[in-house]
Amino acid sequence: MVNPRTDAELSxxxxxxxxxxxxxxxxxxxxxxxxxxxxxxSGLGRDLGR
Structure with missing residues (x-):
C-alpha cells in the first residue's frame, strides 16, 4: 500500500x-x-503551383 504522504511528496x-x-x-x-x-x-505552395 502506498503511503499518502509519499503520494503528496511525489505530486x-x-x-x-x-x-x-x-x-x-x-x-x-x-x-x-x-x-x-x-x-x-513554401514547399506546399510550390507543389500546388505546378
Missing amino acids: AAVQNALQTLLPQIRAEIREEFRTSSGPSD
Whole structure:
C-alpha cells in the first residue's frame, strides 16, 4: 500500500519539475514550429503551383 504522504511528496516533486521544465519545453516547441512551418508552407505552395 502506498503511503499518502509519499503520494503528496511525489505530486509536489512532479509539479516542481514541470514548473522548472515548462519554459524550456515551450521555447523548444516554438522553435520547432518556427523552423518547420516556413519550409513546409513554401514547399506546399510550390507543389500546388505546378
